[in-house]
Amino acid sequence: MTLFKYPFLPKLVEKYSGIPISELSAREINLAKERVIESIRRGVVSYPSDYEENVVSYILAMIIVASIGDQYLRRRYSLAEAKTAYRYLKDEEDILEVAREIGVDVKERNRGSFTIPLWEYLKLSKTIRDERWKLVNRTLINGNVLLSRREVARLLMEKIRSEIEERVSVKVENIPSFLENWVSEIKLELEKRKKSEFKGRIGGRIPPCMIRIMERIKSGENVSHQERFAITSYLIGRGKSVEEVISLFSSSPDFDEKKTRYQVLHISGEISGKRYSPPSCDKMRTFGLCYMDEGCKGIRNPLQYRGVKIDRERRSKKQSKREG
Amino acid sequence: MIGREEVKNSQRERVKSFLRAIFKSYYSNTSIDGPMEIERREFAFLTFDEIMKRHISFRDRDEMNSFLAREGPMHSYYSTAYYLYPWESEMERKGWLKAEVVFDIDADHLELECKYHHDSKTCKECGRENPYSAERCTCGSKSLVEKVRICDNCLNKAKEETIKLIEEFLLNDFGIEKREIEVYFSGRRGYHVHVIKEELMSLGSEERREIVDYITARGLNPKYHGLRVENNVLVGPKASDPGWSGRISRLVWKFLKNSKEEDLKKILGKKRFEILLKLRESGRIDRILDGFWDLFTGLSIDKWCEIVRTGGIKLAGKTDEPVTTDVKRLIRLPESLHGGTGFRVVRVEDLDKFDPLKDALAFQGETEVYVKGRVSEFRIGEEIFGPYEDVEVELPTSAAVFLLARGDAVLPRF
Ligand code: SF4
Ligand SMILES: [Zn+2]
Ligand SMILES: [Zn+2]
Numbered sequence: 001m002t003l004f005k006y007p008f009l010p011k012l013v014e015k016y017s018g019i020p021i022s023e024l025s026a027r028e029i030n031l032a033k034e035r036v037i038e039s040i041r042r043g044v045v046s047y048p049s050d051y052e053e054n055v056v057s058y059i060l061a062m063i064i065v066a067s068i069g070d071q072y073l074r075r076r077y078s079l080a081e082a083k084t085a086y087r088y089l090k091d092e093e094d095i096l097e098v099a100r101e102i103g104v105d106v107k108e109r110n111r112g113s114f115t116i117p118l119w120e121y122l123k124l125s126k127t128i129r130d131e132r133w134k135l136v137n138r139t140l141i142n143g144n145v146l147l148s149r150r151e152v153a154r155l156l157m158e159k160i161r162s163e164i165e166e167r168v169s170v171k172v173e174n175i176p177s178f179l180e181n182w183v184s185e186i187k188l189e190l191e192k193r194k195k196s197e198f199k200g201r202i203g204g205r206i207p208p209c210m211i212r213i214m215e216r217i218k219s220g221e222n223v224s225h226q227e228r229f230a231i232t233s234y235l236i237g238r239g240k241s242v243e244e245v246i247s248l249f250s251s252s253p254d255f256d257e258k259k260t261r262y263q264v265l266h267i268s269g270e271i272s273g274k275r276y277s278p279p280s281c282d283k284m285r286t287f288g289l290c291y292m293d294e295g296c297k298g299i300r301n302p303l304q305y306r307g308v309k310i311d312r313e314r315r316s317k318k319q320s321k322r323e324g
Numbered sequence: 325m326i327g328r329e330e331v332k333n334s335q336r337e338r339v340k341s342f343l344r345a346i347f348k349s350y351y352s353n354t355s356i357d358g359p360m361e362i363e364r365r366e367f368a369f370l371t372f373d374e375i376m377k378r379h380i381s382f383r384d385r386d387e388m389n390s391f392l393a394r395e396g397p398m399h400s401y402y403s404t405a406y407y408l409y410p411w412e413s414e415m416e417r418k419g420w421l422k423a424e425v426v427f428d429i430d431a432d433h434l435e436l437e438c439k440y441h442h443d444s445k446t447c448k449e450c451g452r453e454n455p456y457s458a459e460r461c462t463c464g465s466k467s468l469v470e471k472v473r474i475c476d477n478c479l480n481k482a483k484e485e486t487i488k489l490i491e492e493f494l495l496n497d498f499g500i501e502k503r504e505i506e507v508y509f510s511g512r513r514g515y516h517v518h519v520i521k522e523e524l525m526s527l528g529s530e531e532r533r534e535i536v537d538y539i540t541a542r543g544l545n546p547k548y549h550g551l552r553v554e555n556n557v558l559v560g561p562k563a564s565d566p567g568w569s570g571r572i573s574r575l576v577w578k579f580l581k582n583s584k585e586e587d588l589k590k591i592l593g594k595k596r597f598e599i600l601l602k603l604r605e606s607g608r609i610d611r612i613l614d615g616f617w618d619l620f621t622g623l624s625i626d627k628w629c630e631i632v633r634t635g636g637i638k639l640a641g642k643t644d645e646p647v648t649t650d651v652k653r654l655i656r657l658p659e660s661l662h663g664g665t666g667f668r669v670v671r672v673e674d675l676d677k678f679d680p681l682k683d684a685l686a687f688q689g690e691t692e693v694y695v696k697g698r699v700s701e702f703r704i705g706e707e708i709f710g711p712y713e714d715v716e717v718e719l720p721t722s723a724a725v726f727l728l729a730r731g732d733a734v735l736p737r738f
Contacts, residue, residue, distance in 0.1 A: 117523070118498060118499070119523045119524055119526075119527060119531075122527060122531035122534055122535070123527070123531060126530055126531060131543065131545060131548075132548055134534065134537060134543050135534040135535065135537065135538045136534075136537050136538040136541060136542065136543050136544045136568065137543070137544065137545055137548035137549070137568075138548070138567070139549070139565075139566055139567045139568070139569060140497040140498065140538075140566065140567040140568075141497075141499075141566040141567065142496070142497075142499035142566075143497075143498050143499020143500065144499065146566075258528075
C-alpha cells in the first residue's frame, strides 16, 4: 500500500511503536540519527526506501528530538518532516487518503479541485502569511473553501507539522541508553546550525550586549523582561520586521506566539502608535547587560554601535576613492 | 436659596431614580432566558450611579433574574466567551473555553447623511447643544458629547446591512444554517448577530480576523477571483460564480449601470466612458455578468479594487478592532434594557418585518414629563410625537422613558 510511505500516519506509528528495543537493528538506529541530523542541516529528511525502516527511524527520531528538549530543534525537525511529506503529497493521488488518516476533512469536487470546511481552513492556514491565502481571496462555496491539490498538500503539511511538534514536545525523562551516544553529536550539529542561522538573519554590526541576548535566546534560555525589551526595540530600530523578531523568540522554551506578537507589535508602535527605542547604554549597564567593546566608544545607545563602524568604513572608503 | 446647579442635580437624581425604579419593575415582571450555559459566562453591569460591576457570574437563570430585579441596572452585558472561572478578575485565570461569533452592525458606522441632521453634540461645560458637525461649542469648549437620535432611515439602513450580512455572507458563503443564527436589536440603532455553531466557537481571534476581513472586503484582491488578462483581453468572474468572484461581477455591473456619469468618467477615462454609454443603452453591459470584461482591458487593478471593496459589510467599531475578532468581549444581554433609550434588546425573528420603535418597547401606560429645550418629531409605535419645546406633556411611558434616558426631558415638579 502506497500509504506506507508516510511514516507519521497514526496507524503506522501505533503499529511500530510497540517494537521492543532489543529487536531494533543498528541500521535502524543509525537511520534515526541521520534523520535528525539531516533535518538540522538541510531542513528536510529523506525517506529510506524500505517503509518499515522509514517508520521505525521516524519514531526513534522523534524520541531523540523529544529527549533533547530544545525548542529550536523541535520546530526545525517537525517542519523538516512536514516539508518532506509535502513534496510527495503535492503530486500524488493518495492525498485524500492521507488527509483522512490524519483527520482533515478534505473532499474532491472535480478532478484536481478539492474543498475543505471553512473553520478547518482557518485553523490550518493561520500560519501562512500570504495574500493568496487570506480567506477573502479564496472561493467559498457554502462553508467550504475551494483548493487545488497543491494547496491541500500545503495545508496538510501544516497539520503534520503541528502534530509532530506536539508529539516531540512531550518530556522524555530517561533517554534510552542506546540513543545517548548520539545525543551529544546531535547537539553539536544543532549549535552549529543555530550559529549560522543567527548570523544569516541579522547581518551587519551588532553590539556585544545584543549578541549576548540573542545567543541566550537561541540556545533556549529564558531571558528576562528587560532583555526581551532591549533586543526587540533594538531589532525594530534596525529595521527588522515584526515577523523576524517573533521568529527570533520562537526558540524560547516558553514561546507563546500570541503574547510575543502582542509585545513586539506594542514595542514597534503598531498598537500604541509609539515606537520604543532601545534602552540607553547607561540603562543597559544598570541592568547588567552591557558588554562594552572597542566599537562602543563614544556611543550612548546600542543603536549607534552600527553607525560608528559604518561611518568609519565609509570614511575610509571615501578616502580610498579619493586617493585612487 | 437653592442654586441653579443644585436644581439641575436634583432633577437628574430624580430622573435616575425614576428610571432605576421602572427598570426594576420591568425586570421583576420579566423572566429573561439569559445566554446558554449561563454559569460559564461573565456578566457586567453599569448601574444608574455609573458604577461598573464586572466579573459577575450566576449559577443559574433565577439568580441572574433576581439580580436584575434588585439592581435595575442601566446597562447589562454578558461575555460571548465561555469560561471555567467567569468570576475571576484576571483574564489569565478565567480559563477561556470558547466564544460565540458575534457581528455588530450599527447605523453609527454606516456613514449616513441623516446623522448630520438629527444628531447633535452637547457641551459638557455649558450644556448647550451644537450641531453634529461642530468641532467646538459656541462657548469655545472642546468637550462635546455626541447625542444620538434614532430615525427611520438609520434603522432601515442598519437593517439592510444586517440582512446583507446574513443572507449573502453567513448563509451563502459560510454555509451557516438559519437556526444557528440569532439576531438581536441592539437597543439603539443597530443589530447584533450571534452565530452559535460549535465548530466556529473554538476559533481564536486571528481566525476571526479572517472572517471579518472576508465580510468587510479588507485585503480583497480581484486577481485571486479570476480577474486577469488573457491574450491581451480582460477576463473576469461571472455573476453566477460562488463567493466573492460572483459578487465582484455583480458589483462592477451595478457600479457601471448605476453610478453617476462624472464618477464613471473619472474612473474609466473619456474613451472607455463613451463606449460604456453605448453599452448601457444597448444593454450589452450585461456581458459582464457572463464574464466578458473585454471593454475594460487596460484599466488598472487598483481601480477594480476600489470599486469592488465597496461591496463589503460595514461593522461597528474601529475597523481594526470589531467585536467579532475579540474573543473576550462583552455584549448586551438579550432581553435586557438599553439605558440610553429604554428599549429592549429584543430577539428578532423576522428581520424584514421588525420595527424596533414598536417591537422593542418595554413599558405600558402613560407618564408625564417636562421636555427641556427643543425636541423634534419622533415616532414611537404607530404614533408621531412632537415637536416639543419646554413643555409638560403626557406620553406613553416608553416614549417618556426614551426622552428621559436621553436627557431630553425631566420629571415635572409635583
Ligand atoms: S556600550 Fe552600549 S552598545 Fe556597547 S555593549 Fe554596552 S550597552 Fe551595548
Ligand atoms: Zn459650551
Ligand atoms: Zn438617521
